[in-house]
Amino acid sequence: MGADPAPERSDVRVLIDISGSMKDNDPNNLRIPALRLITQLIPEGQQAGVWTFGQYVNMLVKHGEVDAVWKEQAYQAAGQINSKGLFTNIEGVLEKSTWDWKAPDPNTKRSIIFLTDGVVDISKTPGANEKARGRILNETLPRLKAAGATIHTIALSDAADKAFLRQLASTTEGWNEVAKDASQLERIFLKLFEKAVPVETLPLTDNRVLVDDSVRELTLLIFKKPGAQTAVLHMPSGEKVDHRSETENLRWRHEERYDLITIDAPMAGEWGVDAELDPDNRVMVVTDLKVRASRLPNVMMSQDVMPYYVELEEHGEVIRTPEFLDFVHVTLERSGSGEQTQIPVEDDGTGIDRSAHDGRFSTKVGGELAPGEYEYELVVDGMTFKRSKRDTVKVVDKPVAVTVKEEAAGDPAQYSLSLVPFAELIKPDSMLIDATVAKQGGAAKSVTIPRTGPSEWRLDMKVSAGDIYQLEIEVQAERQDGRPGLYQLGSFELGSGSKDVAFDEPDETPADAKPVVEKAAEDTGAEPVAEDSTDAEAAPEDEASAEDAAEEESPNWMLVAAKIIGVNALLIGIAFFVYRKWFRTPKPKQDDAEDAEEKGGDDDND
Incomplete structure (x- = not known):
């Protein structure tokens, strides 16, 4: 691969x-x-x-x-x-x-x-x-x-x-x-x-960029604060150009918040930019010497690890010449959660890299990352040329996003709670949802969250003034690679004081949410079944009130006792059947058993 x-x-x-x-x-x-x-x-x-x-x-x-x-x-x-x-x-x-x-x-x-x-x-x-x-x-x-x-x-x-x-x-x-x-x-x-x-990009370091002779077109995006001076370019020849320069191969789009500069057939060498440093500045090029790298997903689980491969190609062909590759150094920098990490990317036949000096550089990304947004910047340094590539990845600790919203104020107020799975992580059709709802200070009761679309489960509730309800949600689902998982989504509040919140960002996770750790779900051997087997196109017509969803009533002890007696009677019956089957039935003789096995073998071979 x-x-x-x-x-x-x-x-x-x-x-x-x-x-x-x-x-x-x-x-x-x-x-x-x-x-x-x-x-x-x-x-x-x-x-x-x-x-x-x-x-x-x-x-x-x-x-x-x-x-x-x-x-x-x-x-x-x-x-x-x-x-x-x-x-x-x-x-x-x-x-x-x-x-x-x-x-x-x-x-x-x-x-x-x-x-x-x-x-x-x-x-x-x-x-x-x-x-x-x-x-x-x-x-x-x-x-x-x-x-x-x-x-x-x-x-x-x-x-x-x-x-x-x-x-x-x-x-x-x-x-x-x-x-x-x-x-x-x-x-x-x-x-x-x-x-x-x-697009192909070049690394811009301290507002300096190396342009090699394979670049046919150079585009620089330079962000600036409103009112700031426009950028000035320093060419390898020492000449300076800006948006007023009358240069035939120069196109300059001057906006209040950025400059966009395009240069045809740029001079090879080191270019400089006289402007404020900004991590979102970019240098894009048109060239036949390109970087081909693994596509990182938009979203990953905290524990996920995936292989990452990098190859260089020229005129559509992967470069495998050892004399060229010996001078190539590849690094991957991860930025996010207040830290920067350098990840080596090697072509030495060790670790994940299967073969040394074959032109494919390899590493792994992910693994035990805190939830948040991360940027990966790939830098390829070939001494006489450089290339870069950026990817942004959102790391989450659960594969389902939860949104709580007050749909309409009043008494009762109308609230909605929506579950949307990240389809890159899990198979939506495999989701099984276990949810309970409880009025503050009351007993919890199971509640069904209906499926209202191909990728949405939504619960609508009417909540009287002064009432607060807590929902606890657990989801069982199959990952896209077939692994089962069980996920505690946490506790969510509906009622007085609730705000519109999307619980898929690290700083918006409910304070009382339980740590979410992926673990193997019980393997029953059966295919996962969606929570709601009704037509996904049909949204629920009736909205459940909070009182209906979390009715507080004492249990019917007579009914409970009857159920216990019935279950015990069933177990006694099963035990008696097993006893008659295995202890009272005459066992076949050894020869008969061997004959039976031979017949079974013959049947299998027919």
């Missing part, structure tokens, strides 16, 4: 919410520079398009092959983004933007980058929005998954339907991001661009 080959091309479709609520969540219209950034980063020759949606769906930038004309049209069209939409027609934009994705294309990496601050909202008619949400999850989402699409979602508000967006991303092995405010959009779009489009 080697590094993962990249698809021949990428097809990126960007969906931007322009509903009226964006006036509050993006008052400075920072969607404009964020959209300009991602459309200018997409390499020429790839496919892309942009759609906006409010009450109606509009193709803002026509889908097609990316070239200089397309990029200019996209740059200008981004300025039309506004916040005038009356509704949030998520169903319409997902359908219209993917009208032609009806079957998978193994040669194309299909990605959707989807930004919204709200919920499915197409009508004021009661029930219409919930039905539209159901159609998306039960019809549109399975179609997109079958077509090989990956959906990356961005929630730009606490009011966004986080459980819904998480399902879109998790089901298609995409990335789910919650933006604290619109000022993060440009950097989030950069992260999702790198997940959607394979």
Whole structure:
């Protein structure tokens, strides 16, 4: 097994919410520079398009092959983004933007980058929005998954339907991001661009970068604080250039929060950047000397360990020449949870590396990591050239995300609790849920959490003023590699004082949650069965009240006694049967037993 080959091309479709609520969540219209950034980063020759949606769906930038004309049209069209939409027609934009994705294309990496601050909202008619949400999850989402699409979602508000967006991303092995405010959009779009489009990058160290003679095009992304001076480039010749320079092979996009600089046929040598250091600055190149590395998943369990392979290729062929590889040094740096770790990547035939000097560098990633977001930066140093590659991975200690939300205030108030499995980690159809609910200070009672979609289990509860209910949840599920697991999700509170919280981030884990440690579930030999065997498309019509879910009543002792007597009688009957069968039945003679075995053998051979 080697590094993962990249698809021949990428097809990126960007969906931007322009509903009226964006006036509050993006008052400075920072969607404009964020959209300009991602459309200018997409390499020429790839496919892309942009759609906006409010009450109606509009193709803002026509889908097609990316070239200089397309990029200019996209740059200008981004300025039309506004916040005038009356509704949030998520169903319409997902359908219209993917009208032609009806079957998978193994040669194309299909990605959707989807930004919204709200919920499915197409009508004021009661029930219409919930039905539209159901159609998306039960019809549109399975179609997109079958077509090989990956959906990356961005929630730009606490009011966004986080459980819904998480399902879109998790089901298609995409990335789910919650933006604290619109000022993060440009950097989030950069992260999702790198997940959607394979690009070659060079390491930028102390604002200096080595450009080798195989580079045909050089693009630098330099972030800056609003009001800061524009960047200045120092060429290997000593010449300085900036956004005012009239250089034929230089294109400079100057925005308030970043500079995007593209240079055709750049001079080989060391380039310098006169600007503030920023970990999100990037140097992207077009070259025939490329790095091919294993794809890291978007989400991993804390204990997971996976192999990681790196190969260099030139003109599409893996480089295996010893004279070349002897000068190549490969490292993988992991950053996150307040620490940085250097991971050696070797081609010496030891450890996970199967064969020395075969051009495949190997290591392992993961293992006993604290929950949180980690960035892996691969650096390949060949003395006369350098390459780099970044991956962002979310590490979780449980394979199911839990969202608690107050849907409607009042007395009683309406609460929802949603479970969304990470499809990269476990098989949703294998999930078995054991949940109990208890009124504060009362006895716990089992409660069923219905399955409301292919990747969602949801419990709706009405809670009277002053009441608080605690839910304890345990999940048994099969990992994608077939391993069984049993997971304690923790304790979750519904009622007075509850806030809208998504329990899949390390700093949002409930304080009283039990440590979650993956362990083998009891192997019964049977296939796992989904918690709710009813049609996944049918959402529950009735909402259980908290009083119904956690009714506090004394047990019926007469019924308990009757059950105990019945069980004992059954056990006595079984024991008597076993005694008659094995101790009172005459045993066959040895010859008869041998004859029986021979007959059995003959039957098996026939």
